[in-house]
Amino acid sequence: MRWLLRAVGAILILVLLGAGLLLMVPTERVAQAAAQQFEKLTGRALTIEGKVTPRFWPVLGVTTGPVSMANADWSKEPGPMFAADGLVIEINASALLGGDIRILGLRAENPRILLERAKDGRENWVFGGGGSGGEVSEATPGVGKSYTLEQGRISGGTIRYIDHASGRRIALDNVDAVLKVPDFTGPFTLELSALSGGQNVALSAQADVFSAFTEGRVVPLTLKASAGKARVAFDGRAGWSPLAAEGTLEADLPDLPAVGAAMGSAISTPPPGFGADRLTVAGQLTLDGSGAAYLRGAKIVADANEITGDLDLKPGKDRPKLSAQLRSGPLVLAGAAGGSVQGGGSGGGMQAAGWPKDRIDVSALGAMDAAVALVAPSVDLGVAKLGETRALITIDRARAVFDIRQMAAYGGSVTGQFVLNGRGGLSVGGDLALKGIGMEPLLQDMAGWDRLIAQGNLTLNFLGVGNSVDEIMQGLKGSGSLSLGKGEIRGLDIGGMLRTLDAGYVGEGQKTIFDGIAGSFSIAGGVLSNSDLKLVAPYLTATGMGEIGLGKRDLNYRIRPTALTKEDGSGGVMVPLWITGSWADPTFRLDLEAIAREKMEAEAKAAEERLKAEAKAAEAKAKAELEAKLAKEGIVAGEGESLEDAVKRKAQDALTEEAGKLLNGILQGN
Structure with missing residues (x-):
C-alpha cells in the first residue's frame, strides 16, 4: 500500500509539473506519455481513452475520458484492477509557480475498483517498488514531495474485495468518498458512504500527520463506521503497516446481519439473550501488529445480560481463537433452547403436542475457536433455572464443550459436561450428575409438571443428533439412574x-406418600x-x-x-x-385381568402342589405298610440301607443258608 500511494503521488506530480507541455504537444501524445510513465513506475498498463482536455489558468488541470489500469498478472478475475469513466485533476497554478503543490481537486467518475488477495498472500494493490514491479523508489521525482489535497472524490463507484485464501468477498456499491488533506504533515479527513448487501454503510475518519499515515505508521485516529443500524466508534492511535491500534472502542450492534454483509460473512440474528434486540461492546482495544486483538475492561451488553472481563483474539492457522475471563450479572438465555415456551414444547410443558421443529442455527460455532471462563450468579435457560455457575467453555472446530465446574440448581448442585457439536450438522450430548435436586421446581420448569415432591440424585449421559429439538428428542440415546428420598x-x-x-x-387432592x-x-x-x-x-x-x-x-x-x-x-x-x-x-x-390371571395361576400352582403332596403321602403310607409286613418276615433295613437292599440281603442270606445245607448233606452221604 505504501508503494501504491507513492506511485500515484509521483505520477500526479510529474504530470502536473509537466502540464505546460500540453500547449505544444497533442493531447493524445500526452495521454500516451502518461500511460508509458505509469507503466514504467508501477509495472501495470494504464489505458486512457477518448479526449484529454487540459486547463491552465488560474487552475491547472486535466480532464480525461475512460481510464483503466491492468490487474496483477496472477489474477484470474475478469477486468482491470481499476476503471473509471473519467478523471479530473486540478492544481493551484500560482502555488505551483512558488514551488508548492496544492491539489484543488482529484475526482474519479464511476470508478470500479477490484482488490484481491491471492491464496499465497500476494495482493494486487502492491506494485511499483519494493520488489513488486515498476521503478518507483525514493529517488523517483515526486516521491516524498509534500502536497495538499483540497478535495479528492469518488462518485458512484464500486469496490470489490476478494480474499482467495478465505473465500471472503466484500462488495460495496454506490460508493461516494471524499478525502481532504489540508496539510501534508497535519490532519486529514475521510468520509465514505456506500451500499453493501442492500444495507447502507458509512465510514468517517479523522487522523493526524497524513505524511506518517501514508507510510503506515501509527498516528492519532478517530474512526466511526456504520452498517445498517450498527455503529462502531474508535478513538485512539492506529496505523496500517502493520495493522496496529490502541484506543477506546464502542460498538452498538443491533443489526449483525448488516455487519456480516459488510464484512463478506453471513451472520444471522442471535437468539434472545445473545443480542437479538440489543448488543453493545465497549473497552480498551489493542491491535499489536501481529493480527492479535486485545480488549481490556470490556463491557458487553446482550439484551438484558451484562458481561465484563478481558478478551484476547489471536489469529490461527484455520480460524482465530478467543480467550476470555468473564463475569456477568444474572444471565437470561431462554433463547438458547431453540424454542420459546416452557418445557420446550410447542404448546407449553407437558401439555405440548410436540417438540419445536424450528431449525437450530449453530453456524457461529465455526467462526472461531475459544476458551472462555465464565462466572455468573444465576443462569435462566428458560427450561431450567440455575444458581451460581462457574464454567469453562471451549470451542474447537465448531464443537463447544461446557465444562461445569460449579452450578447450583434447585437446592442442589450439577457437575459434568455438556457438548454442542456443529461439525457437519448438529448433535448434543452430556454426562451430568445432579445431587440433592428439588424435583418439583425442576420438573415444573422443564416440563410444566409439579406432581413430584422430593429431593434426589440423578446421573445422566445422553447423545442426540438433529437440527431441531424435535429431531434430537426423537433419536435420543443414553442411560442413567435416579434415587429419591x-x-x-x-x-x-x-x-x-x-x-x-x-x-x-x-x-386434585389425591397423593401417594413414599419413603x-x-x-x-x-x-x-x-x-x-x-x-x-x-x-x-x-x-x-x-x-x-x-x-x-x-x-x-x-x-x-x-x-x-x-x-x-x-x-x-x-x-x-x-x-x-x-x-x-x-x-x-x-x-x-x-389391570384387573392381571389379578384374575395371577389368581388362576396361583390356584393352579396350589392344586399342583396339593396333588404332589397327596401323591407323596400315599407313597409314604405304602412304604410304611410294606416295611411293617417285611418286618414280620424278619426283613429290617439296617442303618444307611434302603428297604430294597434289605430285601435283597435277606434273600441272599436265605439262599446262602440253603446252599450250605445242601452241600453239607452231600458231604455226609445223605
Missing part, C-alpha cells in the same frame, strides 16, 4: 386404588426404558417397569404396588397399575 406424588393415590380396586383415585424411589434406565431411539423401579411407602411397596417416549411424548408404564397388612411385610393386596397415553392426557388403569 422421602416425598409424595400428587394427583395419584396408589394406596386408595389398592384398597378399593378403583382407578378413580386420580386428580424412597430408586431405579436405572436406558434411552434408545428417543424412548426411555426402565425395569427395576422400586418404591417404598408406608403400608405400600411397588415395583415398576415400562417405557417413556421422550420423542413421541407418550407413556407405557406398569407399576405393581402391594399393600402391606402384616408387620413383617407379607400378605396384602397387589394390583398392577397401567399408565398409558400422552404426557398431556395420561390414562390410569388397574
